[in-house]
Amino acid sequence: MEIKIALAGNPNSGKTTLFNDLTGSRQYVGNWPGVTVEKKEGKLKGQEYKDVIIQDLPGIYSLSPYTLEEVVSRTYLVTEKPDAIINIVDGTNIERNLYLTTQLLELNIPIIIALNMMDLVRKNGDKVDTKALSEALGCEVVELSALKSEGTEALVKKAIAIANANKLATANEVISGEAKEAIKKIENIIKGEVDEKFLHWNAIKAFERDEKVMESINLSESKKAEVEKVISECEKALDDDSESIITNERYNYITEVTDKAVIKGRKKGELSASDKIDRVVTNRILGLPIFAGIMFFIYAIAMGGWSISIGTAATDFTNDVIFGEWVPGLFDVILGALHVEEGTVLYGLIQDGIVAGVGAVIGFVPQMLVLFLLLSILEDIGYMARVAFVMDRIFRQFGLSGKAFIPCLVATGCGVPGVMASRTIENERDRRMSIMTTTFMPCGAKLPIIGLIAGAIFGGSPWIAASAYFIGIGSIVLSGIILKKFKAFAGIPAPFVMELPAYHVPSFVGVLRATWERGWSFIKRAGSVIVVSSVIIWFLTAFGNVNGHFGLVDELFEDEAVVTDEYINELSAKMDVPTTEVNSMDASLLASVGDAASIVFKPLGFGNWKPTVATVTGLVAKEEVVGTFGVLYSYDDMDGAEELGEEGEQIWDRVRADYTPIAAFSFMLFNLLCAPCFAAIGAIKREMNNRKWTWAAIGYMTGWAYVISLITYNLGGMIAGEVAFGFGTIVAIVLVVTLLYLIFRKGYQPKGNEGLEMAVKINA
Amino acid sequence: MPVVLGHIIVISVLCVVLFICGKNFVKMISSELKGGSCCGCSGGCSGCSKCGTAHKN
Numbered sequence: 001m002e003i004k005i006a007l008a009g010n011p012n013s014g015k016t017t018l019f020n021d022l023t024g025s026r027q028y029v030g031n032w033p034g035v036t037v038e039k040k041e042g043k044l045k046g047q048e049y050k051d052v053i054i055q056d057l058p059g060i061y062s063l064s065p066y067t068l069e070e071v072v073s074r075t076y077l078v079t080e081k082p083d084a085i086i087n088i089v090d091g092t093n094i095e096r097n098l099y100l101t102t103q104l105l106e107l108n109i110p111i112i113i114a115l116n117m118m119d120l121v122r123k124n125g126d127k128v129d130t131k132a133l134s135e136a137l138g139c140e141v142v143e144l145s146a147l148k149s150e151g152t153e154a155l156v157k158k159a160i161a162i163a164n165a166n167k168l169a170t171a172n173e174v175i176s177g178e179a180k181e182a183i184k185k186i187e188n189i190i191k192g193e194v195d196e197k198f199l200h201w202n203a204i205k206a207f208e209r210d211e212k213v214m215e216s217i218n219l220s221e222s223k224k225a226e227v228e229k230v231i232s233e234c235e236k237a238l239d240d241d242s243e244s245i246i247t248n249e250r251y252n253y254i255t256e257v258t259d260k261a262v263i264k265g266r267k268k269g270e271l272s273a274s275d276k277i278d279r280v281v282t283n284r285i286l287g288l289p290i291f292a293g294i295m296f297f298i299y300a301i302a303m304g305g306w307s308i309s310i311g312t313a314a315t316d317f318t319n320d321v322i323f324g325e326w327v328p329g330l331f332d333v334i335l336g337a338l339h340v341e342e343g344t345v346l347y348g349l350i351q352d353g354i355v356a357g358v359g360a361v362i363g364f365v366p367q368m369l370v371l372f373l374l375l376s377i378l379e380d381i382g383y384m385a386r387v388a389f390v391m392d393r394i395f396r397q398f399g400l401s402g403k404a405f406i407p408c409l410v411a412t413g414c415g416v417p418g419v420m421a422s423r424t425i426e427n428e429r430d431r432r433m434s435i436m437t438t439t440f441m442p443c444g445a446k447l448p449i450i451g452l453i454a455g456a457i458f459g460g461s462p463w464i465a466a467s468a469y470f471i472g473i474g475s476i477v478l479s480g481i482i483l484k485k486f487k488a489f490a491g492i493p494a495p496f497v498m499e500l501p502a503y504h505v506p507s508f509v510g511v512l513r514a515t516w517e518r519g520w521s522f523i524k525r526a527g528s529v530i531v532v533s534s535v536i537i538w539f540l541t542a543f544g545n546v547n548g549h550f551g552l553v554d555e556l557f558e559d560e561a562v563v564t565d566e567y568i569n570e571l572s573a574k575m576d577v578p579t580t581e582v583n584s585m586d587a588s589l590l591a592s593v594g595d596a597a598s599i600v601f602k603p604l605g606f607g608n609w610k611p612t613v614a615t616v617t618g619l620v621a622k623e624e625v626v627g628t629f630g631v632l633y634s635y636d637d638m639d640g641a642e643e644l645g646e647e648g649e650q651i652w653d654r655v656r657a658d659y660t661p662i663a664a665f666s667f668m669l670f671n672l673l674c675a676p677c678f679a680a681i682g683a684i685k686r687e688m689n690n691r692k693w694t695w696a697a698i699g700y701m702t703g704w705a706y707v708i709s710l711i712t713y714n715l716g717g718m719i720a721g722e723v724a725f726g727f728g729t730i731v732a733i734v735l736v737v738t739l740l741y742l743i744f745r746k747g748y749q750p751k752g753n754e755g756l757e758m759a760v761k762i763n764a
Numbered sequence: 765m766p767v768v769l770g771h772i773i774v775i776s777v778l779c780v781v782l783f784i785c786g787k788n789f790v791k792m793i794s795s796e797l798k799g800g801s802c803c804g805c806s807g808g809c810s811g812c813s814k815c816g817t818a819h820k821n
Contacts (some may be wrong), residue, residue: 223789335774336775337765338765338770338771338773339767339770340765340770340771340774346771346774346775346778348777350774350778525792527785527788528784528788528789528792529789529792531781531782531785532782532785532786532789533789535782571796603775629782679792
């Protein structure tokens with residue numbers, strides 16, 4: 001017979017680690033809320049347990065109805081009625097964790113306490129008497145170290161035993177005195193209207209005036225009035241509101257329990273090592289500079305041009321040697337052995353299309369791996385949780401909540417989970433705003449674009465790579481300020497309460513695994529999206545209409561009867577290149593299409609068909625921007641003498657020749673800030689659940705990218721002496737003035753409680 | 765080896781590779797646009813090994 005066991009506990013208590021251990025699934029364990037927003041289910045490992053289902057519930061602090069996670073969890077517990085609950089309690093933070101335990105005990109479901117992180121408890125010098133704790137709570141308590149898989153077997157056996165025996169907890173009642181009497185009266189009133197199993201729980205919720213429970217009970221008006229009378233009398237007697245009364249009763253009970261069972265090693269008021277570190281890194285003045293310094297250092301190691309920039313060194317080797325010499329050389333030998341000669345269509349497709357396109361993207365994997373490794377280390381030691389706290393202080397100055405920064409931190413890996421992490425934001429307006437701005441953060445797929453511009457154009461300057469990160473944050477902050485002034489987004493920012501987990505030494509295996517999984521998913525994506533895109537782009541650049549003749553552009557360009565001087569002049573004027581630089585690719589199908597669209601990007605400094613095509617292909621996958629460049633520039637036979645495969649750096653030399661620094665920076669900015677890839681657009685569509693808002697998000701991001709790039713190119717270029725004063729400069733100045741107005745204007749002011757309303761969308 | 769045979773081998777391998785990659789490409793793009801390809805884990809989407817084992821979308 002199937003047994004259902006629910007895992008319930010606070011966020012960061014180790015539920016997901018235990019879930020992975022029990023079911024064998026590999027899940028990412030992060031330190032921020034929003035990592036496990038949905039319920040997860042799995043079968044218990046082991047042949048003897050094949051009918052045991054484990055349900056991992058979202059991390060919650062209580063069974064109140066205020067957050068989506070809490071509603072999802074309690075709805076599951078009350079409607080699905082699992083056979084047992086494993087309540088994971090973080091042993092290093094027992095008092096806070098037991099608050100949820102007191103509520104789970106009221107559900108009349110067999111429960112067992114898994115006291116986790118006992119290794120850390122002992123390390124802190126604290127002691128927990130599990131026998132005394134078990135007696136006080138009236139249920140089994142098992143010591144556990146989920147990370148080290150210690151105690152799991154005993155926990156599983158006992159959980160199954162209590163489920164089979166339907167063994168309920170026999171605790172002293174949590175609520176006592178006047179409140180207990182009031183709840184007994186309410187039980188008598190609502191008896192018959194609710195499931196007998198949950199009578200006590202429903203009575204407590206009714207006492208707390210829980211709206212969702214009252215809706216589900218559906219009492220008659222007279223019974224509602226009776227309940228309200230009981231509550232009011234108790235409130236008057238205890239001189240407090242009903243919710244506070246219950247909360248006080250729970251904490252009084254918890255104090256009694258911990259006095260019996262917990263002995264603290266540290267004196268009250270004494271700071272832990274984590275507390276001492278936090279005094280510095282979350283300091284009001286030092287917090288932000290420390291964060292900026294750490295991120296700059298990380299980007300410098302991953303993508304800079306210094307001696308410590310191991311990411312860049314590895315990428316240079318990959319680009320110049322592996323994909324510059326070895327891989328093209330290997331394919332040369334294989335194709336030669338199979339009689340596919342250089343200069344043939346097949347040879348061109350494989351070498352100039354697939355190898356060049358895929359190689360250009362894969363070449364940046366080392367930089368990506370180094371960056372992900374360093375970010376994973378920061379995350380694992382617990383520092384990234386502090387970043388959200390530090391950013392909250394700054395965000396709040398501008399009417400935003402630090403909670404909006406958590407999706408941004410997630411988005412540095414991939415924009416899709418970043419967009420989905422916006423579910424943790426209860427306020428619908430703030431949530432929409434977060435969805436619209438999260439993908440301003442440079443994700444893993446955008447790293448090759450940053451690497452390309454920083455490496456090819458700016459000589460590996462770490463400032464360019466780091467600037468991409470901070471421009472992303474700046475865009476989010478400025479967008480937040482501007483959007484908050486509109487009625488659709490106005491309101492007081494939601495309060496931000498967050499747990500800061502203790503710092504700990506990163507798990508070597510965990511960090512390496514997280515890094516490898518991110519890198520491998522990138523490589524697998526390159527194996528499908530980039531290969532197909534590279535072939536399509538190669539085809540469109542290989543064929544074209546040359547002076548009325550359709551065919552392979554290379555062959556047609558060798559025919560002097562076709563390529564007349566008049567045609568060259570005409571093509572030179574059309575493509576806006578000197579006649580001496582016109583080549584066969586300028587006559588290709590892709591060049592024609594790209595050229596027609598490139599006019600849109602002329603004000604941004606890269607109004608040429610190649611970057612236009614690259615930007616459009618970036619919608620499929622952002623890394624495809626670099627893949628496209630790889631195909632276009634490897635196939636770009638500038639003088640007819642240079643050949644692909646001799647030295648890979650020639651590709652980037654060609655890129656450098658085509659762009660001024662400011663145009664290249666403008667191109668990078670546009671591609672970092674504009675509409676994200678299809679995957680992220682799909683996530684936005686799902687999270688917005690509204691076509692109008694989805695298009696608004698895409699339109700806003702693209703518009704913002706266009707404005708920022710235009711200002712950067714025209715004003716930045718004028719300051720750098722690369723761009724002359726002209727119409728573009730005037731437009732840029734007007735845009736700057738408009739932005740300043742939008743930032744500093746008063747905007748819509750919400751009236752009354754409008755700013756405080758919290759919309760909770762229930763998907764359960 | 766005859767030239768034609770060499771070409772046939774290369775074209776055949778290319779067709780198989782493009783078919784597999786193309787199938788994944790179409791599946792991924794259509795799934796992404798429907799908004800259902802990612803489980804939300806931070807390991808990265810569109811091919812992340814975790815998504816296949818932990819979730820059904």
